[in-house]
Amino acid sequence: MQTGHVTTPFGRRPATLALVKGQLAITAPSPGARVEKWKVFRDVCEARERFGLQDRALAVLDALLTFYPEPQLDQDHGLVVFPSNAQLSVRAHGITESTLRRQLGALVDAGLIQRRDSPNGKRYAHRSRDGVIEQAYGFDLSPLLTRAAELALLAQEVAAERVRFRRAKEALTICRRDVRKLITAAIEEGASGNWLDVEMMYVGILGRLPRYxxxxxxxxxxxxxxxxxxxxxxLLEMQLNTDYMHGNAIQNERHIQNSNTESIYELEPSSGKEQGESLPEEPPAKRIGVEQKRANAEQIKSFPLGMVLRACPQIVDYGPGGGISNWRELMTAAVVVRSMLGVSPSAYEEACNAMGPENAAAAMACILERSNYINSAGGYLRDLTKRSERGEFSIGPMLMSLLKANGDGNRLAG
Structure with a gap:
């Protein structure tokens, strides 16, 4: 059964089956049906992506609605507007005629308006003696009235989809932040676990996300x-539980340490031979490697903590509570300084492995003192790490140089 009004376009524009199908799909508005025209326009704007419409098409539809004199679309007042292209261009913010024709075609294809072409292709209206429009040729706005309820539902769906999309992006942003900061904290504070693999998984997940x-x-x-x-x-929960289980042992160990921060018992761990213990025989190559690493790691510990702090007084401000009283607090301050100077967690971790955590902390303190003269703190630390691995690095000259610069060189010599 025929439901819509079928008409063919004027001129060279061909009549297609898709055009006929679209016209048949538009049923005639029911008698007395009316809808506020700007509400329908807002619904179309909200759902424009569903119709594949550009912003220019919406501007053209807005211009067409301005030529309809009534505030509501009403079948009784007629729904055909017949402005010229020049008038439409002015009200559509001066778009070119070629763009105007293209966007009008897009509105027709979307089923939002229909063409009512005259025999000669012009847009005009026949009026009665009383000035009432009896027949008009131009653009029929009846699809907007017929599809008003459908357009309102589409607008609600699109709005709900947009809210869901925005909340998903917000949740992803928070989750990304959590994972990134937890991994960084685990690496910086030396939590056990293969955190580099975890970080690679993190990067891989984000790498699969398209740009748009x-x-x-x-x-x-x-x-x-x-x-x-x-x-x-x-992983972090297991690490914290492990730390808690060993908490009593750690506290007992702290009780037997000398409270003097420059004590040799805290700064210079004694070897087994010094304690009178017998060590099992090791292969020569392995023994040489162990002794080399031990020598590298003990270079900082051969200097008292107080000397390091006199040579590098700036790092004291970054300690817990604004002060440093032991090596652990110095290492905590070094992590803060590392982040401030832009040294990557991996670079600092390599330094800790090569020099030992105390050595790396003292090196960061020295780098902080000379930060005005160092272009890349991360690159400088990596260079010290490589030299330390080769057994070519010693913190002594750095500390002596900084002590002299701070005016403590003569006092130290005396």
């Missing part, structure tokens, strides 16, 4: 990131 993702892709990435966050939290 849709909601489905964002939600899929969020699911992966939440699983990774749970794994990271579980």
């Amino acid at each position: 993702p849709d909601r489905t892709q964002v939600e899929a990435t969020l699911d992966e990131m939440e699983l990774l966050r749970n794994d990271v939290i579980n």
Whole structure:
């Protein structure tokens, strides 16, 4: 059964089956039906992506609605407007005629307006003696009235989709932040675990996310990131539980340490031979390697902590509570300085492995003192790390140089 009004276009524009199908799909408005025209326009703007419309098409539709004199679309007042291209261009913010024709075609293809072409292709109206429009040729706005309820539902769906998309992106941003900072904290504070592999998983998840993702892709990435966050939290929870189990032993160990921060018992760990212990025989190559690493790690510890702090007084401000009283607090301050100077966690971790944590902390203190003369703190630390691995690095000259610069060189010599 025929439901819509079928008409063919004027001139060279061909009549297609798709055009006929679209016209038949538009049923005649029911008698007495009316809708506020700007409400329908807002719904179309909200759902424009569903129709594949550009901003220019919306500007043209806005211009067409300004030529309809009534505030509501009403079948009784007629729904055909017949402005010229010049008038439409002015009200559509001066777009060119070629763009105007293209966007009018897009509105027709979207089923939002229909053409009512005259025999000669002009747009005009026949009026009665009383001035009432009896027949008009131009653009029929009846699809907007007929599809008003459908357009309202589409607008609500698009708005809900946009809210869901925005919330998914917000959740992903928070989850990314959590994972990134937890991994950084674990690396900086030396938590046990293969955190480099975890970081590679983090980078891999983000690498699969397109530059301009849709909601489905964002939600899929969020699911992966939440699983990774749970794994990271579980690893850290096990680490904290382990630390808690050994807390009493650590506290007992602290009780027997000398409270003097420059005590040789705290700064210079004695070897087994010095304690009178017999050591098992080791292969020569392994023994040489162990002794070399031990020598490298003990270079800082041969200097009292007080001397390091006199040579590098700036790092004291970054200690817990604004002061440093032992090596652990110096290492804590060094982590803060590392982040401030832009040294990567991996560079500092390599320095700790090569020099020992105390050595690396003292090196960061020296770098802080000379930060005005060092272009890249990270590159400088990596160079010290490589030299330390070769057994070519000694903190002594650095400390002596800084002591002299601070005016403590003569006092130290005396």
